[in-house]
Amino acid sequence: MTELFQYGLFLAVVILLVKPVGLYLARVFEAEKTWLDPLLRPVESGIYRLAGVDPARGMDWKEYASSFVLFGFLGTGLLYGILRLQFLLPWFFPKVLTTPTPDLAMNTAVSFATTTTWQAYAGESTMSYFSQVTGLAAQNFLAGAAGLAVGIAFIRGFSREGNAELGNFWVDLVRATLWVLLPISILGSLVLVWQGVPANFNPYVEAATLQGATQLIPQGPVAVLEFIKNLGTNGGGFFNANGAHPYENPTPLTNFIELLAIAVPPAALTYTFGRMTGAQRQGWTIFWVMALLFVTGVGACQWAEQAPNPALAQIDAAILPGGNLEGKETRFGVGASVLAAITTSNGATGSYNAMHDSFNPLGGLVPLVNMLLGEIVFGGLGTGLFSFIMVALVGLFVGSLMVGRAPEYLGKRLGPAQIKLVSFYAVLAPTVILLLTALAVVSEPGRAGLTTNAGAHGFTEIFFAYTSAASSNGQNFAGLSANSPFYNITIAVAMVVGRYGLVIVALALAGTLAPQRRRPATAGTLPTDTPLFALLLTLTVAVLGALSYLPALAVGPLVEHLLASG
Numbered sequence: 203m204t205e206l207f208q209y210g211l212f213l214a215v216v217i218l219l220v221k222p223v224g225l226y227l228a229r230v231f232e233a234e235k236t237w238l239d240p241l242l243r244p245v246e247s248g249i250y251r252l253a254g255v256d257p258a259r260g261m262d263w264k265e266y267a268s269s270f271v272l273f274g275f276l277g278t279g280l281l282y283g284i285l286r287l288q289f290l291l292p293w294f295f296p297k298v299l300t301t302p303t304p305d306l307a308m309n310t311a312v313s314f315a316t317t318t319t320w321q322a323y324a325g326e327s328t329m330s331y332f333s334q335v336t337g338l339a340a341q342n343f344l345a346g347a348a349g350l351a352v353g354i355a356f357i358r359g360f361s362r363e364g365n366a367e368l369g370n371f372w373v374d375l376v377r378a379t380l381w382v383l384l385p386i387s388i389l390g391s392l393v394l395v396w397q398g399v400p401a402n403f404n405p406y407v408e409a410a411t412l413q414g415a416t417q418l419i420p421q422g423p424v425a426v427l428e429f430i431k432n433l434g435t436n437g438g439g440f441f442n443a444n445g446a447h448p449y450e451n452p453t454p455l456t457n458f459i460e461l462l463a464i465a466v467p468p469a470a471l472t473y474t475f476g477r478m479t480g481a482q483r484q485g486w487t488i489f490w491v492m493a494l495l496f497v498t499g500v501g502a503c504q505w506a507e508q509a510p511n512p513a514l515a516q517i518d519a520a521i522l523p524g525g526n527l528e529g530k531e532t533r534f535g536v537g538a539s540v541l542a543a544i545t546t547s548n549g550a551t552g553s554y555n556a557m558h559d560s561f562n563p564l565g566g567l568v569p570l571v572n573m574l575l576g577e578i579v580f581g582g583l584g585t586g587l588f589s590f591i592m593v594a595l596v597g598l599f600v601g602s603l604m605v606g607r608a609p610e611y612l613g614k615r616l617g618p619a620q621i622k623l624v625s626f627y628a629v630l631a632p633t634v635i636l637l638l639t640a641l642a643v644v645s646e647p648g649r650a651g652l653t654t655n656a657g658a659h660g661f662t663e664i665f666f667a668y669t670s671a672a673s674s675n676g677q678n679f680a681g682l683s684a685n686s687p688f689y690n691i692t693i694a695v696a697m698v699v700g701r702y703g704l705v706i707v708a709l710a711l712a713g714t715l716a717p718q719r720r721r722p723a724t725a726g727t728l729p730t731d732t733p734l735f736a737l738l739l740t741l742t743v744a745v746l747g748a749l750s751y752l753p754a755l756a757v758g759p760l761v762e763h764l765l766a767s768g
Contacts, residue, residue, distance in 0.1 A: 205537030209500050212461065212541060213493065219466045220489060224473025230381040231354045231374060232478065242380045249376055260367030263713025266355055267706045269371035273348055274315050274702065277341055282311040284337040285329075293331035298406055298418060300328060309690035314341040316701035317349055317582060319431065319438025319552060319676040320693060322685040326420040326441050331403050334440060339427045343387075346434020346583050347378035352705050353471060353584025354378075356591070359712025360612050361479045366717045368709065382467070383434060390429035390463060398452040401425040424449050432463040435582040437552030437676040445542065445555035446531050457538050457555060464549040468580040471587045479612055483731040488590060491739045495579045499544045499568050506565035507536050529560025540565075547572035550582030552676030559663065559679040563763035566679070570666055570759065573673040574751045575743060576631060582674055588708040595624045597742030598730060607728045613720030623711045627704060631672050632750040634699045638668045638692050639754065647688035654681040658765065662758035667693060672700035 229236050250257050261269065285307040288294055302310060306323060313320040314337070323329070329338065351374030358368045395401050400421045407419040424440045428450050431438050441447040451457050469489060476485020508525040525536045534542070539556035546553050547569030558566055572579060578590040595611060599621055602609040609616040616624075642648030642664045652660040663682040670677055671693045678684070684693065721727075729735060 205504065205540075208458075208537050209497075209504075209541060212458065212465075212545075213497065215462060216465050216469050217493070219462075220470050220473050223466055223470035224485075225477065227354075227382065227467070227470060227474045228477045230377055231369075231474075236381065238381055238385065246376055246380060250373075253372065255370070255372045257370060257373045259370055260365075261370055262366045263355075263359075263368055263709045263716075266352075266368050266371050266713075267709045270348060270352060270705060270709075271702050273371070273375070274345070277344055278311045278315040281314055281337045281341055282307050284333055285310060288330045288333045291330065291332045293403060295330070295406060298327060298420075299330055302328060305687045305690040306685055309694050312694045312697050313671075313676060314338055314436070314438065315345055316674055316697045317342075317345045317434065317436045317550065317585075318671060318674045318697045318701070319436045320671055320678070320684075320697065321438055321442070321444075321552075321676065322690060322693075324442035325439060326422075331422050335423050335426055338438065339423075339430060342427065342430045342434045342436045342438070343379060343383050344375075346430070346436055347375050347383055349435070349582055350378040350382065350467075350584040351375050352709065353587050354474075356584075356588040356708050356712045357471075357475050357478050359709075359715040360475075360614060362716045363719050364717060366713060368712055368716060383430065386463075387430045387433055390433065390459065391425045393459060394425045394428055394456055397456045399425040399428055399456065400449055420449075429460070429463060432460045432551060432553050433467065433583075435464060435468065435549050435551045435586075437546065437550075437554075439553065445553045446557070448533075451555055454533065454538060457534060457542065460553065461542060461545045464545050464551045464553065465580050467583055468549060468586040471584065475587060475591075481612055481731065484612065487731045487736050487739075488587075488594070491736050492579045492590065494736075494740065495575075495743065496544065496548060499548065499572055499579070500540060503540045503544055503561075503565050503568040504536070506562050506568065507540055509562060526560075526562050526565065529557030531555060543569045544572065546677060547675065548577065548579035548581065550577040550586065550674050552670065552678070554677050557680055558666075558677060559681045563659075563662075563759045563766060566662065566666075567755065567759040567763075569677070570662070570669060571747065571751075571755070573666075573669045573675050574635075575747050577673050577675070578743065585674065585705065588712075589704070592624055592627050592708065592711075593743055593746060594730075594739055595620075596628060596746065597735075597738045598728065599624070600742065601735070601738050602728050605728065610721060610727050611730060613722070614715045614718050615721065619714055620711060623707055623714070627707045627711075628746065629750075630703055630707065631700060634696055634703075635665075635668045635672050636751075636754060638696055639665050642668070642688075642692065645688070647686065651683045651686060651689055652681075653683045658758055658762035662762065665754055665758050668696050671696035674700050 285302050289301050354374055355368040401423055402421055404421045409417045409419055411417050427440050439450055445451040472485045472489040476482035510526055530539045542555045576589045577586050578593055580586055581589050599609045663679040666679045667682055
């Protein structure tokens with residue numbers, strides 16, 4: 203009952219915050235008055251003057267996408283330089299830290315610039331305080347803001363008429379940073395410090411263990427990185443253990459707050475979508491389908507993790523009460539670990555608080571499926587909304603064909619050009635994930651990463667890694683040793699395609715819709731804000747996922763479950 207109360211409370215808080223946060227986001231990006239304007243408007247104007255940006259100048263989808271990609275590549279290059287030169291920069295402790303190799307530095311730079319924050323390293327022994335703050339935390343802000351900007355530009359493709367411009371990327375980037383990420387992160391970080399999360403630049407502490415050995419205890423500006431990694435749907439922990447580390451996530455309250463930071467802004471964008479397009483019912487329809495999928499995932503994972511690990515089933519239940527506790531922090535238990543697994547896998551945020559590699563086969567299957575569906579349940583900041591709408595357009599097209607009606611969404615006609623873009627979007631991620639997984643499975647460098655597990659679980663570890671990378675998520679099955687040139691390069695490829703490839707296609711679709719005039723709804727228009735259409739959306743999600751990935755899931759977690767059960 204405690205776990206059900208926790209799940210219900212979390213979802214209730216998200217629902218209560220959807221409208222006020224969504225309304226605030228709409229006001230920010232429509233340049234309406236907010237209570238932060240007197241403080242931030244002068245700062246915003248100063249940034250435009252310094253950068254030479256004309257805020258009144260609009261961009262079509264090609265220029266918007268080019269600016270987004272250029273900004274991401276510049277961030278990647280800057281972060282790569284910081285990581286490679288960190289031994290020359292402040293707060294580098296040579297007795298503790300090592301400088302990343304070129305391939306690891308490249309992989310890390312790409313991962314943080316794409317909000318994937320895949321970590322093939324231990325932060326406390328690899329990254330200096332300077333790298334953590336000016337490199338990783340800075341990219342968490344900037345990459346998260348860029349993702350939010352793209353989501354807003356996509357919404358404008360449906361809200362504008364007779365105008366090919368989707369806004370100005372640099373303006374959206376600045377407003378996302380100043381009005382959204384910075385103020386919320388400052389408040390959230392202060393709450394984390396209050397709860398015991400460190401925020402200092404002190405050297406590592408030397409402590410003597412009970413056995414007489416010397417132990418180095420890292421400190422550092424943990425709170426600086428911790429809240430924005432969740433709010434920007436980045437992930438990537440200050441420590442190798444991520445949100446399972448007591449310095450990052452010391453109490454159940456911090457766990458609850460950090461998960462809200464992941465889920466609320468993307469969920470609120472459904473309300474923003476409805477307000478900006480003048481179709482509020484449509485926004486709520488999207489949200490409730492997301493909420494249904496979220497509850498389904500929580501229920502499935504909770505059921506799977508309530509059973510003991512099959513390898514430990516012979517141990518007396520009195521010793522291991524409460525289900526599968528392997529890989530879980532005792533201060534969170536099964537309930538908070540399940541909630542985190544579902545929230546982070548849906549929210550494109552690899553900020554896990556338990557080792558998913560230790561979940562039961564079906565328990566680990568749930569976050570894997572969430573990522574395979576394309577971060578559509580709340581999803582990443584900005585990117586989650588257009589991922590869901592892309593799936594909705596597939597369902598709309600199929601539903602329209604079934605009833606003989608013209609496919610239209612919010613008065614915008616979906617012609618051959620739009621359907622081709624939606625179809626390409628639907629197959630791009632599966633193609634990359636499955637091809638790279640196959641390459642790793644059949645190649646010696648790929649199999650060399652399976653230092654702990656082989657068989658079905660080893661396959662799942664590889665499959666999970668490329669799924670996480672292409673979904674801009676970053677969480678992993680820790681049994682895969684991924685810090686090798688092979689994995690650093692191939693996972694970087696998946697991250698680049700999953701971030702820039704999908705965004706370019708989404709912006710291209712928005713660019714073809716923005717010039718269209720809205721058509722009034724007629725008897726030949728399929729309604730898209732009804733419970734029937736919500737059911738169609740849910741079925742479309744299930745069918746697309748099964749068609750794309752069911753064979754791979756059968757080879758991995760499903761067969762592992764059957765073997766463990768037998």
